[in-house]
Amino acid sequence: MTVKAVEARGRRHERVRKKVSGTGERPRLSVYRGLRYIYAQLIDDSAGNTLVSASSLEKDFAKSHEGNRGNKAAAKKVGAQLAQRAVAKGIKKVVFDRSGYRYHGAVKELADGAREGGLEF
DSSP states (O other): OOHHHHHHHHHHHHHHHHHOOOOSSSOEEEEEEOSSOEEEEEEETTTTEEEEEEETTSHHHHHHOOSOTTSHHHHHHHHHHHHHHHHHTTOOBOEEEOTTOOSSTHHHHHHHHHHHTTOBO
């Protein structure tokens, strides 16, 4: 990525974060998409805590998924895994924070996987 692209994503992320905030009842689903892995967290911004997290970097994920762990198939599995952990903790509703990324590709697949797993947003 070029420096301009990184700065532009940072500006978009700041714009999104002005409007999106998570609470204990409705935490923020934050996404980070790297070139090799994808990460997702449920964050309670009022308390400053991460409630649930999932990523394609985890050891048990590597055993169940072969190939590139930053692609759309991996993102969908991460979303489903995050939703499963959230529902186990009693979290059903979330606010989606795309972190300045476009809502397509791996980010969209992660959101779809989370929805299929039982999260509402």
